[in-house]
Amino acid sequence: MARTRASVGAKISAGKSNKARCSAAPPPSTPSTSGTSDKSSRGNSGGNPVCPRETPKWQKPITNFFVSTPSNGADVSDNENEEAERARLLAVSEKESGFWLQALPSYNLGMFFDNISFSICVCLRLGMKTNEPHRCLCGENVSQFGHHGLSCRRSADRLSRHACVNDIIRRALVTINVPACLEPNGIARDDGKRPDGMTLVPWKQGRSLVWDATCVDTLAPSHISVTSTHAGGVAEAA
Incomplete structure (x- = not known):
């Protein structure tokens, strides 16, 4: 039997159509197989996989920081902490x-x-x-x-901290040739208390600089x- 160009072309086209039909109809797969294939496809899709982990110990106090009210059964000492x-x-x-x-x-x-x-x-x-x-x-x-x-009310460091702050301010002013004194006499605030320090020379607009330091415990x-x-x-x- 002699082969013509038309018959060869028909066989090639028929082979392509059969391959197309085979690729269009894949064999059925079990649910477990499809699940793994879906996971692998999602993993290769370029997204960020979710990997839940236990909260580290150092992060738990930071998380509890945003909790405004403690539980009713909590200990008083725990609430204070x-x-x-x-x-x-x-x-x-x-x-x-x-x-x-x-x-x-x-x-x-x-x-x-x-x-x-x-x-x-x-x-x-x-x-x-x-x-x-x-x-x-x-x-x-x-x-x-x-x-x-x-x-603590019996701690002597409370007064020493306040005096140390005022002394640092006074000595800092002395280093820039601005003499100052601590607890000047004859000067009082609106509430009747004396300021902690004052410069002996004008600081700005002909007026002396007056300061009052307060040390609070957070x-x-x-x-x-x-x-x-x-x-x-x-x-x-x-």
Whole structure:
């Protein structure tokens, strides 16, 4: 039998149509096979796969920070710790809270920290352990975070912090040839209290510079209800 060009072309076209029909009708697959094929197709589609993981321990306090009200069955001490942690996170999130880390460590200006003082400051900022739990001389229990010593009524460091701040301001003014004195006599504020310091020479527009420093404890029990909801709320009200 002689082959013509028309018959060869018919066979080729018929073969193409059979292949097309075969590709259009794939064999049926089981549900498990189709599920794996769908997952593989989704995995190769370029999307972001979802991989749920357990919440890390360091992230749980941050997550609990956004919980405003504790449960009714929670312990009182646990509630106080949560409020203190919330107040600390609010305070360290402020832009001004890290300025002391950028200060020049000058011994003459009183801004030089020894190793122990610097480590305690970092622990207070990060909420880390500073001491062993014990009972204070005033009768209160001191936690491992050392917050009680900053506001204890029998702590002499409360007055020393206030005097240190005023002395730093006075010495800073002296370095720029501006003499100043602390607690000047004959000058009172509107509430009848004396300011903490005043320059002895005019500062601006023929008037002397007068300042008043206030040291507040963010984590004091009497302030925790305000500082746990608003950063710097006690300093603004002082």
